[in-house]
Amino acid sequence: MAGAVHAILIVGPTGSGKTPLGDLLASEGLSGAVCHHFDFGERLRALAGTERPKPPFTPEEAAFVRDILASGALLEDNDFPLASKVFSAFLADRRPQRGDIIVLNGLPRHESQAAAFDALASVRAVVYLSCPAHVVFERIRADAAGDRAGRADDDMAAVERKLAIFAQRTAPLVEHYSSHGVPVVVLDVSPVTTAAQMRDRLLKEVPLG
Numbered sequence: 001m002a003g004a005v006h007a008i009l010i011v012g013p014t015g016s017g018k019t020p021l022g023d024l025l026a027s028e029g030l031s032g033a034v035c036h037h038f039d040f041g042e043r044l045r046a047l048a049g050t051e052r053p054k055p056p057f058t059p060e061e062a063a064f065v066r067d068i069l070a071s072g073a074l075l076e077d078n079d080f081p082l083a084s085k086v087f088s089a090f091l092a093d094r095r096p097q098r099g100d101i102i103v104l105n106g107l108p109r110h111e112s113q114a115a116a117f118d119a120l121a122s123v124r125a126v127v128y129l130s131c132p133a134h135v136v137f138e139r140i141r142a143d144a145a146g147d148r149a150g151r152a153d154d155d156m157a158a159v160e161r162k163l164a165i166f167a168q169r170t171a172p173l174v175e176h177y178s179s180h181g182v183p184v185v186v187l188d189v190s191p192v193t194t195a196a197q198m199r200d201r202l203l204k205e206v207p208l209g
Contacts, residue, residue, distance in 0.1 A: 005091065007102040007121040008035075008206065011173050012129025012189070014162045015136040019147045020195035021129075022103045031203060033101045036094045040106030043086050044069060056085060072161050074109050074169060080116050083107055087120055110169040111176045125206045126177045129198070131189040133163050138191040 008030075010018045022037035029035050047053055048066040061082060068075065075083050087107060096102060102121055108114040117123075131139070138144070140159060178184050185205045187198050 005096055005102050005121045006100075007104050007123050008125050008127060009104040009108070009123050009173070009177070010127045010129065011170065013131055013133075013136050013166045014159060015140040016129040016131035016189050017139070017144075017193065017195060017198065018105045018129060021127075021198045022105045023147075024195040024199055025101075025103050025202075028199070030101060030199070030206065033099060034097070035101045035103050036090075036096050037103045038087065038090050038105060038107070040083070040086065040104075040109075043090065047086070056089060061085075072158065072165065074165065075113070077112050077116070080113060083113065084116075084120060108173065111172055114173060114176055123177060123182055126174060126182055126184045127198075127202065127206065128174050128184055128186045129189050130186055135189060135191055136163065139189075142191065144191055144193075 008025075010021060012018050019039055019042070022039055025035040026037035044065050047057055047062050048069050050062060051059060053059065053062045064082070068079075091102075101124075104121070104123070108117040114123075137156075137159065174184055183206075185202065187193075187201055189198075
């Protein structure tokens with residue numbers, strides 16, 4: 001796939017440990033490569049949380065993102081310019097060097113976004129965090145990954161809605177990339193699986209060449 005920067009996409013339902021894994025990879029790297037964690041949800045929450053966002057974003061875009069997050073909806077095809085803008089701002093901030101890896105978490109979120117995202121980054125591998133619903137609820141209840149503090153979107157109804165959207169819209173990304181020849185690494189996530197354990201598996205299984 002054709003984008004200029006190389007990326008690994010983490011796919012998994014809410015609570016499966018995507019953010020802690022991305023943070024750990026950003027801290028420690030992967031197979032000697034420097035990693036930059038792009039947490040799309042975190043970026044959107046930060047944008048939504050300010051009335052006067054810093055350029056290049058506008059107050060209207062911040063208000064739009066607040067509405068999206070409140071409804072639990074996904075950014076659709078006609079909203080992709082905003083998603084692209086968020087990703088481009090991240091790249092401008094991090095300035096990745098040749099050989100660095102962008103760890104994608106939350107973007108692309110569905111198949112049509114994946115097609116548009118090809119122009120921005122080359123997804124070299126997909127990491128699928130396989131985590132059944134009952135495990136998701138246990139991990140969130142226990143804050144197994146240590147990343148749920150302060151989250152206002154972890155009530156049961158919100159989590160159930162996210163799981164339904166994930167199954168319908170996001171999980172098909174795994175087959176999408178596999179059908180395009182992108183390697184997929186499946187990591188089974190238990191209630192107590194840690195980011196360090198996930199990273200140990202990735203060191204053995206993610207192809208970076």
